[in-house]
Amino acid sequence: MKEGEPFWESPWGEGRPGWHIECSAMILNFLGETIDIHGGGQDLKFPHHRNEIAQSESYTGKKIANYFLHNGYVNVKDEKMSKSLGNFFTVADIAKQYDPMIIRWYLISSHYRSSNNYTIESMEQAKNTYNRLINTIKKVNDAEFAESKSKQLNDLIAKIENAENKIIDAMEDDFDTPVALAELLTLFREINKAILQDGLKINQEFKDRFFKFIEFNEKIS
Structure with a gap:
């Protein structure tokens, strides 16, 4: 974490949520446990979307999206x-x-x-x-x-x-x-x-x- 960036205290030290968990949190908060279509660039297949799937599905017990579309x-x-x-x-x-x-x-x-x-x-x-x-x-x-x-x-x-x-x-x-x-x-x-x-x-x-x-x-x- 760079100096001057926002952080929170945690049992593991100073830190803040990364963008992987941010996206999972936004989907759950605004769209629900399962969305129909999740889009993104080809470069987001791994690790970003894999992280979202792992985080969201382990938390809700349901699949995060019915379809993933990865554009060129x-x-x-x-x-x-x-x-x-x-x-x-x-x-x-x-x-x-x-x-x-x-x-x-x-x-x-x-x-x-x-x-x-x-x-x-x-x-x-x-x-x-x-x-x-x-x-x-x-x-x-x-x-x-x-x-x-x-x-x-x-x-x-x-x-x-x-x-x-x-x-x-x-x-x-x-x-x-x-x-x-x-x-x-x-x-x-x-x-x-x-x-x-x-x-x-x-x-x-x-x-x-x-x-x-x-x-x-x-x-x-």
């Missing part, structure tokens, strides 16, 4: 972002340059357990991809209507339903967001081609199903 790092120029390295910035800093939805797209383009290397190029790529998605949504909204269905339209509706199911499967597989986004992009490319290149006219059924799909993605993201 955000790297800058292939180095872990940290205050000590001086390469630290916040989401608020980035939001001055990029729409928050673009930041979200960039972050979920990698699996949460994988590290993300932040660069201006990667943010620009995320911006371009996101803007293409928005443009497709606008095109569907403004597309010409047809009175009846066509085989191509029926096929696209089936592909929307298929993409939705695959996205659900991906999200249920440890939040596999890269796979989910790949399904989304594949579907949007096909819709873009059908409307722009092939001049497909849509009907109300397709439009309703498409925007129901958009609403579904907004909910899960």
Whole structure:
């Protein structure tokens, strides 16, 4: 213990609680004996989370969390972002340059357990991809209507339903967001081609199903 730091007298001498027991105490006090999801960086698996488990479960006799999620790092120029390295910035800093939805797209383009290397190029790529998605949504909204269905339209509706199911499967597989986004992009490319290149006219059924799909993605993201 460094000189000048706070301490309490104990049977073993001067000391104070460490951050391992502090986290166990906060969980118990504010959230109860068992929480659903406990998050943290990969570097906290051991010893921090192991200590929390040992302390809390020996005290309560119940498991501390149903699930542990350990995220990867955000790297800058292939180095872990940290205050000590001086390469630290916040989401608020980035939001001055990029729409928050673009930041979200960039972050979920990698699996949460994988590290993300932040660069201006990667943010620009995320911006371009996101803007293409928005443009497709606008095109569907403004597309010409047809009175009846066509085989191509029926096929696209089936592909929307298929993409939705695959996205659900991906999200249920440890939040596999890269796979989910790949399904989304594949579907949007096909819709873009059908409307722009092939001049497909849509009907109300397709439009309703498409925007129901958009609403579904907004909910899960």
